[in-house]
Amino acid sequence: MEAVYFLTKHKNKVLNILILILFLFAAQRIYGIKLNEKRSLSFKKEQEIKKNQVLAQIVGLEKNISAYKKILRQKDSAYFIDKLSNLAKDSEVKIISIKPVREIAGGVYTRYPFGLSVSALGYHAIGKFISRIENSRDVFIVESIGISPNPAAAKEAQADKMKLELVVSAVFFKG
DSSP states (O other): OHHHHHHHHTHHHHHHHHHHHHHHHHHHHHHHHHHHHHHHHHHHHHHHHHHHHHHHHHHHHHHHHHHHHHHTOOOOHHHHHHHHHHHHHHHTOEEEEEEEOOOEEOSSEEEEEEEEEEEESSHHHHHHHHHHHHTOSSOEEEEEEEEEEOHHHHHOTTSOSEEEEEEEEEEEEOO
16 A cells, blocks of 8 residues: 555656656667667778778889889880990990890780890909999890900900900880
């Protein structure tokens, strides 16, 4: 009886407490759902950040590739013969002959070898010439090299002492 009296006397308060408990339960459920959504969004955000970083690396690589394409663009053999002649003059060596050799196709590039016969006063001039070839803005690769005494040096006192036979390849990008 006391319970019935208590409920009738405090009917509004009990009802308010039950409604408050119901709303707290609903708020707890909504908070849990929204917390899971937030975690999911945070995970997706981290994935997108990683994708953006990879895309930024790809863009950087594409810039590098286009720079290499500019360096390795197709040029004719006369350009490279002239370039090798200038390098020889700067190195104080004399080109005796230049012979184009058959081209070698690679995956994304083609190598155009040239057989060179060069005379020089000594090893320093030869080293200077090789160094200038290897450090040229154009891509050259020294494939083979052979050094011997120059037979003409015995006949003439002013002749170069060394003879150099080498194969130098110019590299072209196919794309």
